[in-house]
Amino acid sequence: xxxxxxxxxxxxxxxxxxxxxxYTIFTKDYWKIKCNKKLNKQERNLDLWxxxxxxIFTKENVSIHKINNIKIISGxxxxxxxxxxxxxxxxxLALVLxxxxxxxxxxxxxxxxxxxxxxxxxxxxKLMLTKLKIISLFWELNENHKNKIVNKILKxxxxxxxxxxxxxxxxxxxxxxxxxxxx
Numbered sequence: 001x002x003x004x005x006x007x008x009x010x011x012x013x014x015x016x017x018x019x020x021x022x023y024t025i026f027t028k029d030y031w032k033i034k035c036n037k038k039l040n041k042q043e044r045n046l047d048l049w050x051x052x053x054x055x056i057f058t059k060e061n062v063s064i065h066k067i068n069n070i071k072i073i074s075g076x077x078x079x080x081x082x083x084x085x086x087x088x089x090x091x092x093l094a095l096v097l098x099x100x101x102x103x104x105x106x107x108x109x110x111x112x113x114x115x116x117x118x119x120x121x122x123x124x125x126k127l128m129l130t131k132l133k134i135i136s137l138f139w140e141l142n143e144n145h146k147n148k149i150v151n152k153i154l155k156x157x158x159x160x161x162x163x164x165x166x167x168x169x170x171x172x173x174x175x176x177x178x179x180x181x182x183x
Contacts (some may be wrong), residue, residue, distance in 0.1 A: 006030060007073065008133050009113050011052050011097040021046070022064065024097060028110035030056075032100045035065040048093060049076035051117055074117050081122075088127035092116070092134060109137055112162045119166065126166045128179055132157050133165055141182075150178045 011032070012024035020038040023046065027033075035056060039045065046052065054070040076089050096113065099105060116122060116130050135141045136158045143154040153175070157165055171179070 005118055006056075007051060007053055007114075009093075009110070010046055010123075011093050013046065013048065014102065023067070024111060026096055028107055032097075032102050033065060034063060034102075035067045037067045037070070040159070043070065044072070046070065046072070047075065049078075049089065051075065051114060051116065054169065065113075076117050077120070077122070080123075082124065085122070085124050087126060088124060088131060089116070092131050095131065095134050095138075099134075106122065106137060108161075109134065112137075115162050115166070125171050125176060127163050127169075128160060128176070129168060130158065132182065133162055135182075145178070145182075147175070147178055149175055150182075153179065154182070 004025045006029045008025040009028045010023055011026050014022040014024075016022050016036065016039075019040070019169065020036065022034060022036045033056075037046075045065060051073045052070055053073055055068045057066040057068065066093050078086055078089075092113075098107060100109070103112055111134060112130065116127065119126065132141060132154070141154060143151060143158060145151045152173075153168065156168070
């Protein structure tokens, strides 16, 4: 049996039985994996978008692992967020869940998720730009667009890190609508 400690983000939660859950989690070090945990009465329920520390117990040839010693580090601050902002964040988690194969490293992806969880003034535009960066990480962002400004933004997203991308604050409604329909 092996024990690993790392920082994880919860992508999906399935309830198995009363107080027993199956989590699909993602980390920079061990990528996307499935694990289960039966919570006792003193433990707090975990939610999507939590970044957590915990120990994972695994055995060879096991596809679902056990977890213990959970500590919640942070989570997406959904208070005072609009429906569109929360929805964009959930779309980001769904992209990571659906596009990331089990056991395949994408090192920049976890860092990106940490950054958007830590930003105090996250908004709909920053979340949309983050979604486009994730699509870019999977090599699925087409830079060609009929609008030259959108074209430049897409090239910028493809070639820069998330810290620079989320500083794009001058995007107007027309450009935002064009970016929203991409992928």
